Amino acid sequence: MIELRKNPRTNVVWRAVIKLGEGDIVPAKVMNISKAGILMHCANRVEAGKEYRLMMLVPNINQESSESYQVHCKMKVVNAILSGEVYHINLRFTELSDLHRCLFEAWLSLVAKHDQLE
Template sequence: MNDPRAATRTNVTWRGAVQVTSGKIVPAKIINFSASGIQLQCTVALKEKQTYQMMMEVPSIGDASRRTQVVCKATCIYSILSGDEYRAGMKYFDVQEQHLKLLASWHG
């Protein structure tokens, strides 16, 4: 079976958060990551085609105890119920320049 995605996904277990409305931030678990997208789990259904402010806590490749909070924006591509949580595919962008190298180290 071929994966039609343009970028290879890496399975991860990162903490994150999504601002779902002004003043309401929900925790998220990043479960896979690529050069342009992530899949996350959270307790609320994200709206497809909506852009959210979010944060990913990204560990250093060489030292997992060193984590950086990477703030970005992400547009929801899909959101589906999976058990008692939702899985959402997100296309992230607007990453601060100083965090691009860290993210690149995870996807080559």
């Protein structure tokens, strides 16, 4: 299938947490990434247009390493759709360090190379 999006998505399954309020941190799961943002699944409701702080556990791009990185960022909710008991939440990066942006780009590049070989 040809990806026609401005920022193509790459499927992943990464653990994350989202800060909903003062001390209210809930688990989430990152389902795909792009240069601009992520799709996340979460049991808790979020508000469209609102910014939230997140922490994602991003695995090392070296598949032989068990090391992972804590990526802290701020993201804005584009939309959130309830499907069963889980919200499918599209988020756009509003704050992401250059180092973590490079890590995401390395993941996207690695997956793109793998897809070309298939």
